[in-house]
Amino acid sequence: xxxxxxxxxxxxxxxxxxxxxxxxxxxxxxxxxxxxxxxxxxxxxxxxxxxxxxxxxxxxxxxxxxxxxxxxxxxxxxxxxxxxxxxxxxxxxxxxxxxxxxxxxxxxxxxxxxxxxxxxxxxxxxxxxxxxxxxxxxxxxxxxxxxxxxxxxxxxxxxxxxxxxxxxxxxxxxxxxxxxxxxxxxxxxxxxxxxxxxxxxxxxxxxxxxxxxxx
Numbered sequence: 001x002x003x004x005x006x007x008x009x010x011x012x013x014x015x016x017x018x019x020x021x022x023x024x025x026x027x028x029x030x031x032x033x034x035x036x037x038x039x040x041x042x043x044x045x046x047x048x049x050x051x052x053x054x055x056x057x058x059x060x061x062x063x064x065x066x067x068x069x070x071x072x073x074x075x076x077x078x079x080x081x082x083x084x085x086x087x088x089x090x091x092x093x094x095x096x097x098x099x100x101x102x103x104x105x106x107x108x109x110x111x112x113x114x115x116x117x118x119x120x121x122x123x124x125x126x127x128x129x130x131x132x133x134x135x136x137x138x139x140x141x142x143x144x145x146x147x148x149x150x151x152x153x154x155x156x157x158x159x160x161x162x163x164x165x166x167x168x169x170x171x172x173x174x175x176x177x178x179x180x181x182x183x184x185x186x187x188x189x190x191x192x193x194x195x196x197x198x199x200x201x202x203x204x205x206x207x208x209x210x211x212x213x214x215x
Contacts, residue, residue, distance in 0.1 A: 001084055001087040013091075021105065029048065031045050032046060032047070040114030048108075051105070058097060096123075096125075120176065123189060124176040124189075129172075134164045134165040135162060135164075147160075174192045175188050175193075
């Protein structure tokens with residue numbers, strides 16, 4: 001998947017989200033639910049204009065930022081080695097946001113369901129895809145597990161990202177448990193993800209220290 005494909009697919013995603021919002025707008029309440037707790041109860045609200053406009057703007061803005069970052073990275077040549085996975089990540093991010101956008105609009109149109117529960121599979125797949133990209137990532141300043149120790153050594157970077165990819169994939173699969181146990185969804189999502197992140201932070205330091213002592 002090249003940059004042109006990313007731009008075309010993202011434009012279609014943004015256009016789809018805008019069309020959905022425009023069609024739904026007259027039927028939405030003036031103050032719409034915009035955030036839900038783990039049980040699917042709304043606990044945050046915004047105007048219907050922002051409910052319709054916010055996610056398309058986020059998709060467009062964040063996609064533009066993600067497309068620019070590789071070009072300004074001093075180690076941008078390393079990014080070409082996993083450019084395909086990175087481009088897939090950008091497109092899937094847009095699809096995930098469109099999915100959440102669709103769920104939130106239909107909920108506010110009166111189709112009552114546990115939005116948090118239905119969002120869980122998308123979140124799990126998103127984390128799994130992050131793991132796929134992390135596994136392939138080579139040292140750079142914007143994308144991946146960036147600690148002082150991974151950024152200072154290709155060897156530490158590669159070892160940390162090989163393990164990190166596996167851990168994020170497992171975290172993504174565990175997040176799917178929130179679909180089965182919706183009242184525990186936040187724990188299925190956050191505990192594996194935070195645990196993996198903290199472990200990788202310590203792991204990168206230990207690998208760096210071991211290599212420094214053996215040098």
